[in-house]
Amino acid sequence: MKIRYFDHAATTAVSEEVLNAMLPYFRKNYGNPSSMYEIARISKKAINEARAKVAHSINASPKEIYFTSCGSESDNLAIKGIAYANKEKGNHIITSKIEHNAVLNTCQRLEKQGYEITYLDVDEKGFVRLDELEDAIKDNTILITIMFANNEVGTIEPIEQISKIAKKHNIIFHTDAVQAIGNVRIDVKELDIDALSMSAHKFYGPKGVGALYVKSGINFQRIQDGGHQEMDKRAGTENVAEIVGMGKAIESVYRNFDERCNYLKDIRDYYINRVEREIPYAKLNGDRIKRLPGNANFSFKGLTGERILFNLDLNGICASAGSACATGSLLPSHVLSAMGITEELANSTLRTTFGEENTKEDIDFLVDCLKNIK
Numbered sequence: 277m278k279i280r281y282f283d284h285a286a287t288t289a290v291s292e293e294v295l296n297a298m299l300p301y302f303r304k305n306y307g308n309p310s311s312m313y314e315i316a317r318i319s320k321k322a323i324n325e326a327r328a329k330v331a332h333s334i335n336a337s338p339k340e341i342y343f344t345s346c347g348s349e350s351d352n353l354a355i356k357g358i359a360y361a362n363k364e365k366g367n368h369i370i371t372s373k374i375e376h377n378a379v380l381n382t383c384q385r386l387e388k389q390g391y392e393i394t395y396l397d398v399d400e401k402g403f404v405r406l407d408e409l410e411d412a413i414k415d416n417t418i419l420i421t422i423m424f425a426n427n428e429v430g431t432i433e434p435i436e437q438i439s440k441i442a443k444k445h446n447i448i449f450h451t452d453a454v455q456a457i458g459n460v461r462i463d464v465k466e467l468d469i470d471a472l473s474m475s476a477h478k479f480y481g482p483k484g485v486g487a488l489y490v491k492s493g494i495n496f497q498r499i500q501d502g503g504h505q506e507m508d509k510r511a512g513t514e515n516v517a518e519i520v521g522m523g524k525a526i527e528s529v530y531r532n533f534d535e536r537c538n539y540l541k542d543i544r545d546y547y548i549n550r551v552e553r554e555i556p557y558a559k560l561n562g563d564r565i566k567r568l569p570g571n572a573n574f575s576f577k578g579l580t581g582e583r584i585l586f587n588l589d590l591n592g593i594c595a596s597a598g599s600a601c602a603t604g605s606l607l608p609s610h611v612l613s614a615m616g617i618t619e620e621l622a623n624s625t626l627r628t629t630f631g632e633e634n635t636k637e638d639i640d641f642l643v644d645c646l647k648n649i650k
């Protein structure tokens with residue numbers, strides 16, 4: 277059976293180009309970058325080249341890029357690292373209710389350690405309200421962490437305005453850009469972003485490698501102790517092959533950026549239009565315009581996400597529901613709940629996230645399958 281993959285927000289396949297770039301670093305150039313001989317220098321040079329590519333793609337400087345093991349680690353390092361290092365300035369952090377668990381659970385951990393966290397509500401499209409953000413700021417606020425784009429409904433937050441508010445009050449601003457990298461052009465200087473998380477496997481790189489950008493001069497602390505790797509901010513022998521893969525992946529995703537995004541928007545809107553025309557019980561979640569190019573999220577009233585996924589899976593289709601199956605009961609997604617979507621509708625949600633290998637024929641197949649689920 278042909279597999280049709282519409283779950284690119286969960287992960288992507290490593291591209292041929294990325295795989296080929298990585299291969300020499302498993303067996304031929306396996307030196308530890310910290311060692312003092314030729315194969316080690318080759319590894320070190322490869323890491324520096326990857327660092328330059330990651331930096332260039334967001335208009336940062338290479339010395340502002342720290343490689344990590346994943347997007348979750350980047351979020352942990354940013355939020356805990358900034359919170360611990362700025363403790364004497366205050367203990368209040370502002371985030372939103374629709375963040376990824378890597379941010380939410382990190383904030384909850386800090387709450388147990390004596391920090392005070394404000395979780396901002398969002399509107400019905402999933403946007404943080406700027407007046408509520410400004411109202412939440414206090415004298416002891418040290419960090420604002422708001423995601424660039426949401427992984428479930430694809431809403432792109434007003435990052436420029438959020439960053440302006442943070443700057444006006446002299447507060448550090450971190451953003452989880454794991455979904456935005458490759459899908460939005462990001463210039464950290466223009467947007468005045470202090471810290472930004474990313475993860476390679478969301479843009480055709482390998483799983484198990486991420487990066488954190490932290491602007492020079494921003495105080496942050498290591499959270500993993502050990503050796504002096506990554507400018508003394510993240511201990512552990514570097515994952516050379518995957519770091520090389522991440523550099524290659526980010527370079528190629530931004531190389532044909534316009535063409536790729538236009539293609540994704542085109543097939544996304546084709547899907548949205550067909551569903552809205554042909555499935556009367558379907559309702560789009562999130563914003564129509566300010567949404568990730570490959571994301572569509574619908575509630576199908578009367579069906580459950582579980583039932584939809586089961587039927588799609590029988591037809592070789594990979595997609596996601598808007599709920600997390602925990603201990604046998606279906607919990608509605610915290611994102612959809614925060615947007616004020618009823619539990620019934622939230623539990624009838626299907627997220628499809630398209631990629632460059634998907635075609636209009638694939639989408640026709642998907643819509644035809646959806647129409648047949650009763």
Ligand SMILES: *Cc1c(COP(=O)(O)O)cnc(C)c1O
Nearest residue numbers: 346347348376378427454455475
């Ligand atoms: C996937 C994802 C993460 C976690 O990244 P991992 O590399 O899987 O740890 C964090 N934030 C967002 C928004 C994501 O989509």
